[in-house]
Amino acid sequence: MLANKTVIISGASRGIGRATALLLAQNGANVVATARTAEDLKALEAEHTNIVGVAGDVANEADMVAVVKTALHRFGRLDVVINNAGYGIFKNVDEISVDEWDSLMATNVKGTFLLTKAALPTLKAQKSGHVVVVASDVAKRTFAGGSLYTASKYAQEAFMGALRKEVRPMGIKVSGVYTGLVDSHFHDKGHGHETSQNWLKEQDVAESMLFILSRPAHVVIDEFMVHPLEQEY
Ligand SMILES: NC(=O)c1ccc[n+]([C@@H]2O[C@H](COP(=O)([O-])OP(=O)(O)OC[C@H]3O[C@@H](n4cnc5c(N)ncnc54)[C@H](OP(=O)(O)O)[C@@H]3O)[C@@H](O)[C@H]2O)c1
Numbered sequence: 001m002l003a004n005k006t007v008i009i010s011g012a013s014r015g016i017g018r019a020t021a022l023l024l025a026q027n028g029a030n031v032v033a034t035a036r037t038a039e040d041l042k043a044l045e046a047e048h049t050n051i052v053g054v055a056g057d058v059a060n061e062a063d064m065v066a067v068v069k070t071a072l073h074r075f076g077r078l079d080v081v082i083n084n085a086g087y088g089i090f091k092n093v094d095e096i097s098v099d100e101w102d103s104l105m106a107t108n109v110k111g112t113f114l115l116t117k118a119a120l121p122t123l124k125a126q127k128s129g130h131v132v133v134v135a136s137d138v139a140k141r142t143f144a145g146g147s148l149y150t151a152s153k154y155a156q157e158a159f160m161g162a163l164r165k166e167v168r169p170m171g172i173k174v175s176g177v178y179t180g181l182v183d184s185h186f187h188d189k190g191h192g193h194e195t196s197q198n199w200l201k202e203q204d205v206a207e208s209m210l211f212i213l214s215r216p217a218h219v220v221i222d223e224f225m226v227h228p229l230e231q232e233y
Pocket of ligand 1: 014034037057088107111180182183184187
């Protein structure tokens with residue numbers, strides 16, 4: 001169902017984004033993969049002919065405009081935007097520096113705004129499209145040490161809620177992905193550590209994304225929550 005669809009995905013140099021870019025390309029989509037690390041994007045491009053990498057920072061408006069332009073130039077259309085780039089800082093409130101606050105919010109929240117804003121004129125003009133945000137289960141709950149990260153994920157949740165009301169009448173879908181623990185490069189102990197062996201795999205989230213994107217035109221998955229069985233919820 002993804003043949004001839006063009007998908008932009010941020011945070012595609014590693015982790016959930018990379019696995020999703022590959023799976024969607026293997027299922028027929030043309031994929032524009034973006035992240036800051038150009039070498040990693042080159043390695044990803046080498047894995048599938050349907051993938052084009054564009055290096056950029058989601059917090060930079062010009063970079064996100066360039067990503068959308070590349071999608072339209074290379075593939076002639078744009079169908080799906082996946083806002084996936086993000087990272088976490090886990091500290092008590094008084095230990096968080098102002099720089100840490102500003103840069104995390106710039107990536108997780110402003111980045112979601114900038115990539116979505118760059119894509120919306122095209123989606124609105126064609127009266128179709130799909131905006132996906134990889135939030136987190138902590139877009140809906142908090143924990144000690146999570147003030148900065150959960151605030152960024154709650155902000156993504158609020159952004160999606162309002163956006164959904166704006167664009168649904170135009171035939172544009174908005175889907176939130178609320179994942180629990182994933183064994184990616186996100187966590188301090190790194191990918192593949194023994195403590196994360198029963199967590200979700202990057203591929204599990206990629207397959208969730210494929211499911212969300214391959215529903216028939218009249219169906220929208222507004223919210224998709226997924227956890228490893230061993231994680232309390
Ligand atoms: N892993 C989990 O347990 C978990 C749980 C819930 C939600 N999530 C969410 O899932 C998303 C993906 O995370 P992940 O687990 O796949 O982590 P990851 O393996 O660390 O990958 C993060 C990706 O984001 C990119 N990125 C970071 N800052 C960026 C920026 N300023 N501009 C552009 N790209 C940027 C990184 O690429 P570059 O460094 O090359 O830019 C990388 O490709 C995040 O939004 C995260 O909050 C993760």
